[in-house]
Amino acid sequence: MFVRDGSLSGEPSLPHLHEENLKFTLKRYSALPGFGITMGFTLFYLSLIVLIPLSTIFFSAFSLGWGHFWEVVISPRTLAALRLSFGTSLVSALINAFFGLIVAWVLVRYEFPGKKFVDAFVDFPFALPTAVAGIALTALYSQHGWVGKYLYALGIKSAYSPLGITIALIFIGLPFVVRTVEPVLQNLESEVEEAAASLGANRWQIFSKVILPTITPALLTGTAMAFSRALGEYGSVVFIAGNTPMKTEIAPLLIMVQLEQYEYASATAIAGIMLVVSFIMLLFLNILQAWGRQNESL
Amino acid sequence: MSGIVGGKLGVVGREVRRPFLSEPRWVRMLLTTVALVFLASFLALPIAMVLAQALKKGFAFYLHALSEPDALSAIRLTLIVAGVTVPLNLLFGVAASWAITKFDFTGKKFLITLIDLPFSVSPVISGLIFVLLFGAQGRLGEWLGDHNIRIIFSVPGIILATVFVTFPFIARELIPLMQAQGNEEEYAAVTLGANGWQTFWKVTLPNIKWGLLYGVILCNARAMGEFGAVSVVSGHIRGLTNTIPLHVEILYNEYNFTAAFAVASILMLLAFVTLALKHWVEWRAAKDAASSEPGAETP
Amino acid sequence: MSIGIHQIVKKFGNFSALKGIDLNIETGELLALLGPSGSGKTTLLRVIAGLEEATSGQVFFLGDDVSRQKVSDRGVGFVFQHFALFRHMNVLDNIAFGLRVRPREQRPSEEKIKEKVHELLKLVRLDGLAPRFPSQLSGGQRQRVALARALAIEPKVLLLDEPFGSLDSKVRKELRQWLRRLHDRLHMTTIFVTHDQEEALEVADRVVVMNEGRIEQAGTPDEVYHKPANAFVYNFLGNVNLFHCRLEGGKAYIANTPVSIKVGVSPEAQKAKIYIRPHLLEISRFSQPDSFKGVIHFLNSAGSVAKVEVLSEWGEIVQVEVPQEQFRSLGLKKGETVFVTLKDAKLFHEDYAI
Numbered sequence: 041m042f043v044r045d046g047s048l049s050g051e052p053s054l055p056h057l058h059e060e061n062l063k064f065t066l067k068r069y070s071a072l073p074g075f076g077i078t079m080g081f082t083l084f085y086l087s088l089i090v091l092i093p094l095s096t097i098f099f100s101a102f103s104l105g106w107g108h109f110w111e112v113v114i115s116p117r118t119l120a121a122l123r124l125s126f127g128t129s130l131v132s133a134l135i136n137a138f139f140g141l142i143v144a145w146v147l148v149r150y151e152f153p154g155k156k157f158v159d160a161f162v163d164f165p166f167a168l169p170t171a172v173a174g175i176a177l178t179a180l181y182s183q184h185g186w187v188g189k190y191l192y193a194l195g196i197k198s199a200y201s202p203l204g205i206t207i208a209l210i211f212i213g214l215p216f217v218v219r220t221v222e223p224v225l226q227n228l229e230s231e232v233e234e235a236a237a238s239l240g241a242n243r244w245q246i247f248s249k250v251i252l253p254t255i256t257p258a259l260l261t262g263t264a265m266a267f268s269r270a271l272g273e274y275g276s277v278v279f280i281a282g283n284t285p286m287k288t289e290i291a292p293l294l295i296m297v298q299l300e301q302y303e304y305a306s307a308t309a310i311a312g313i314m315l316v317v318s319f320i321m322l323l324f325l326n327i328l329q330a331w332g333r334q335n336e337s338l
Numbered sequence: 339m340s341g342i343v344g345g346k347l348g349v350v351g352r353e354v355r356r357p358f359l360s361e362p363r364w365v366r367m368l369l370t371t372v373a374l375v376f377l378a379s380f381l382a383l384p385i386a387m388v389l390a391q392a393l394k395k396g397f398a399f400y401l402h403a404l405s406e407p408d409a410l411s412a413i414r415l416t417l418i419v420a421g422v423t424v425p426l427n428l429l430f431g432v433a434a435s436w437a438i439t440k441f442d443f444t445g446k447k448f449l450i451t452l453i454d455l456p457f458s459v460s461p462v463i464s465g466l467i468f469v470l471l472f473g474a475q476g477r478l479g480e481w482l483g484d485h486n487i488r489i490i491f492s493v494p495g496i497i498l499a500t501v502f503v504t505f506p507f508i509a510r511e512l513i514p515l516m517q518a519q520g521n522e523e524e525y526a527a528v529t530l531g532a533n534g535w536q537t538f539w540k541v542t543l544p545n546i547k548w549g550l551l552y553g554v555i556l557c558n559a560r561a562m563g564e565f566g567a568v569s570v571v572s573g574h575i576r577g578l579t580n581t582i583p584l585h586v587e588i589l590y591n592e593y594n595f596t597a598a599f600a601v602a603s604i605l606m607l608l609a610f611v612t613l614a615l616k617h618w619v620e621w622r623a624a625k626d627a628a629s630s631e632p633g634a635e636t637p
Numbered sequence: 638m639s640i641g642i643h644q645i646v647k648k649f650g651n652f653s654a655l656k657g658i659d660l661n662i663e664t665g666e667l668l669a670l671l672g673p674s675g676s677g678k679t680t681l682l683r684v685i686a687g688l689e690e691a692t693s694g695q696v697f698f699l700g701d702d703v704s705r706q707k708v709s710d711r712g713v714g715f716v717f718q719h720f721a722l723f724r725h726m727n728v729l730d731n732i733a734f735g736l737r738v739r740p741r742e743q744r745p746s747e748e749k750i751k752e753k754v755h756e757l758l759k760l761v762r763l764d765g766l767a768p769r770f771p772s773q774l775s776g777g778q779r780q781r782v783a784l785a786r787a788l789a790i791e792p793k794v795l796l797l798d799e800p801f802g803s804l805d806s807k808v809r810k811e812l813r814q815w816l817r818r819l820h821d822r823l824h825m826t827t828i829f830v831t832h833d834q835e836e837a838l839e840v841a842d843r844v845v846v847m848n849e850g851r852i853e854q855a856g857t858p859d860e861v862y863h864k865p866a867n868a869f870v871y872n873f874l875g876n877v878n879l880f881h882c883r884l885e886g887g888k889a890y891i892a893n894t895p896v897s898i899k900v901g902v903s904p905e906a907q908k909a910k911i912y913i914r915p916h917l918l919e920i921s922r923f924s925q926p927d928s929f930k931g932v933i934h935f936l937n938s939a940g941s942v943a944k945v946e947v948l949s950e951w952g953e954i955v956q957v958e959v960p961q962e963q964f965r966s967l968g969l970k971k972g973e974t975v976f977v978t979l980k981d982a983k984l985f986h987e988d989y990a991i
Contacts, residue, residue: 067443068649069690071708072524073534078437082449085430089501090455093467100470139376146373150366158374160617164381167609167616169563170461171583172602175590176384179391179599186383211380243361272460274566275583279590292462292566299466299570304475311463318458326451522721525688528708529715530735530790540738544725630724630772 094315101312104305112309117285118294122313125291128202129270132209137263140217141255147218148225162218165211170275177208178279200282205290208276213266220262224255224332257332264328268321272314388606391599403589403600411577412585413604415493419568419581420561423500427557431508432550436538439516440524450513456505465499465570491573496581499567504557511553515546548623552616559612563605638793638826639664640685641697647680647850648692654680656850657694665824667817669837672847673873678830679718679798681847685828686713686796698793714787718799720779722771728782729754729767735790757785760819777808788823797829801836813840834874838862846870868985871912878918878955880911882984889984892951894929896979913982915958920945920967920975928978931955933971938964945969947977 067075101109112118146152147159165173181188181198191198198204228251236246274292282288289297291314298307360366393400403409434453438446456464472489473479482489489495523545527537543550565583572579574588582605589598640662647655654677662668670678683689685696687708695704703711723731732754736745745753758764761781771779780800787795800816801809817840820827831837837844838858845855846869854866865871872879882889882896884907889896891911921928931947934954938944943964945957955977959967969975 067441070441071528071688072440072521072537073528073707074436074538075441075443078433079441079443082430082434082437085426085433086449086452089498089505090452093471093498093502094455094459096467096470097463139373142369143373143377146370149360150370152370152374158377160613161377161381163613163616164385164609167559167612168384169565169583169605169609171565171586172388172563172605172609173384175586175595175598175602176387176391179595180383180387186387187379211384214380268458272458272463274460274462274569292460295460295462295466296570299469302475304470304473307466308470311460311466314460314463318460322451322455322458522717522719523723525708526715526717526721526723526786527734527738529686529688529713530738530786531709531712532734532738533709536738540734541723544723630770 097308097311097315100304100308104309108305109309109312112306113313117289118291118306118310120286121289121291121294121310124202124205124287124289125271128205128209128290129267132206132213132270133263133267135206135210136213136217136266137259140214140262140266141221141259144218144221144225148222162215165214170212170273171279173211173276174208174279177211177276178204181207181280199280200284201288204280204282205277205288208280209270209273212273212276213270216266216269217259217262220258220265221255224258225251228254254335257328257335261325261328261332264321264325268318268325271317271321385606388599388603391595392603394599395596399596400600400603403597404604408577408580409585409601412580412582412601415496415579416562416581418493419497419500420558422497423504423561424554424558426501427504427508428550428554430505431512431553434509435512435516436542438513440521453509454506456502461503461564461566462570464502464567468495468498468502468571490571491575492579495571496568496579499571500561500564503564503567504560507557507560508550508553511549511556512546515549516542519545548619548626552619552623555612555615555619559608562608638699640794640826640828641695641700642681642685643695643697645681645684645694645696646692647677647684647689653850655684655691658850658852660845660852660855662826662828664826667820667827667840667842668829669841669844670828670830670847671832671834671837671844671873673832675849676847677850678832678847682796682798682828682830685794686715687711688715712790712793714790714792714795716780716783716787716795716797716800718802720771720783720803722779722782722786724771726770727767728758728763728769728771728774731771731782732757732786732789734786753789754785757789760788761785775808776804777812780804780812793826795825795827797827799831800829801831801833809836816840838874846873848873865983868910868912868983871983871985876915876956877912878915880913880953881908882911883908891929892949894927894950896927896982910985911979911982912985913979915944915956916942917980917982918955918957919978919980920947920957920959920969921978922967922975924976925978928976930974930976933969933973933975936969936971947975949977 104112143162147155147162178199179185181191181204183189183192183199185199188198196203198207232250232254233246236250241249272292274290274296277290278293278296281290281293283293291310295307295310295314298304298310361369438450469490470476471478472482472495474483474490479490489498523541524537527541532540562581563583564581565587568581569584569587572581572584574580574584576588580588582601586598586602586605589595589601640660642658642660642662645655645658646653656677658677658681670681672678680689684691687703687706691704695702697703698711723734726734729751733750736750736753739745754767755764758767761784763778763781763785766774766778766782771782774782784797784800801812804812813836816829829840838861841858843855844858844861846853846861848869854861854870856864861870862874865874871877880891882891884890889909889911896911924930929949931949933945934948935946936943938961942958942960945959945964947955947957949955957977959969
């Protein structure tokens, strides 16, 4: 049923997007003007700024030839950089998942003085330019820094090490989990919990059997976003990383290093790999979000 | 994906929970403490660090670091970059959201995904693609070189890279907002004889102004603070192609830490202003939404 | 202004919302498009306004083909189901909108606009509410602002989409009588869409009953109610009882009860359906010609008529409406055996699908 008069359901009677409508025409008639010019500009600008520049990566990577491309990818330095990037991104995303959930929980459910202020500040890593985050964290965690001096005294090398990279990635990924889980927790109806309580469940059972399954899609989405962001991050990591090849050199930095040495082919090959991973993450995120919406609409 | 997870526009009041639906007091205390310690060590400490380092050598040195010519030219370039980037992406955001929300066409979801694409690309790669496209090693770069047009290691390259990384900000703020508002008011306007411009200016724009401003604020913050992408295309030419974040990096790498943190403190101020504006806009939008709800009837 | 609708077809992909509509609307007529959800009535209204483009067919205003004319040039007053008031404008600005967006040379002076708005506010009985915002108005008030806004551009035709659909039932009743009186004053060609048969029959000069993209019947309220063209119309305009029967020798038989039929179908039809409204059935305590036997199953005497459900001898529930007076004099009780007589039944072919 496509056109509903909507009189009974009370919905607006304008037929919305229906896949079947689109089989014959690319665009449905609308009484509103401006489709040509806005769509034209959108496609033009999108192609100019995003699609054409991005496609150069793939053209350049193809022109390398499979042999050369593969040679760059399996070189020990590239593999070490990719391993480091994936490893630190994953660890930082998991840490953010754990603490992010607690932060979101506390911000939604408990009252304490200054809560609104704290809530507002969760977005700080989004607003702070990454270079500033990078130098501030380096100063904090290096040998003579406020935190670093205690850690170094314990024999923990908290800067210029994978740990330092992980710390920077936790910082920049912090808001993702909090901001995706928060609205879902907020919209959770207390009726569902009341029902569970009336059926004899205790607090922990209510959390693990009722609340957690509801917020799982959002939690996964936030974690995947933090991971994806961490994988490509450069500014906040480059200062604290140490940047020693094979040890503390992340993939984005390796691209940068190759570029500075005019090794365009190598830079392109690594970038190509990273882009493919990004697209896979994007696809995964779209699936996660579709799952989340389905969960919410139940 | 980098950038900000969906706006909080329209999130309203929280309900008070029944005591039996909450945790024991010690659990609440423990969780609150964990959350606050975590946030303090990752948010408050870096802020304090920037301020402490910036003012380490006194206020006079601080002012000097901000007023030296290279710093001033970096500030000027950053303002120029944001001044070009934000209006361009604003125009795009409005056009794209009009095309997407006012019409039904094939491939709409795909188009939205394409618009979001720059968020999932590493900043370094965002710069790299423009080097590959316009750099001296490519055919286009050769041609540009022959005609004395510089894009890479020059201001146009910096602007292009910045436009790329901030590309989705305004569109992704407007599209869900306009989708939620529907098209009935626009239809009413055209039946009353309004043309496209009149419909947009008099009916659509007043309804989306807070979302628009929200997007502009986020877009501007990222445009001014972008480091990775700009770093790749700028060539780090002091006084010419250095934006504020790049200037911070140069000072830091020269072990001129105090000056680096002094300049960084401007960017931190930008972050504070951004957060404050963002929350002000959220508050205003929530207020408007509450007052235009049918429930707000007065007898 | 007269409106001609010629062979309008509207398809959404594979789905045909309108399957060739022909209709003429006279100048000054108040017409109701009545039908269930999905009957195409709103689509037809939007095609007339130009909010939808017909797949084929033409719309004529005063004999001129306006099918390709933009909605903003058609000069129709359209009142939306949910009013679509501009949220950020007060009542005055809402009503003045259509005048203010005119090209400069046709635009009245601001003074004239204000004067006109106040005149309209008086007409819709909202004087004094000009500075209010839509959020500060009740549903009925919003409805009248939407109407005033549509009237401000002095439309040649007024189109209303479910004008009372989102109002509560008491306001609804008041407003529809008011709309009728307003139309009698303005004499503007008016078309409104409704799914409420009572509303259509009470307000309109002529009712067009639609179903599945087709017009089932067009006629005065009296005609469509008393002389329904087919089973759908009869069924849609009020409660009915349905009996399956077989025809034999000029008589209809429900189960084994012979019934005299006034309106016949072609005699060769062996099976037919009998439709009869609850108030056209009569209950008596004694057997009558053309009556069947049943047991009282349910009684409800709250309301203007008493509602009685009778379990017929062939096992179907039959609804009967009995005037209060008669109900009291009969003194009916649950479980009693009664006889039901058909006063005026309609007979339709068995194969007619509803």
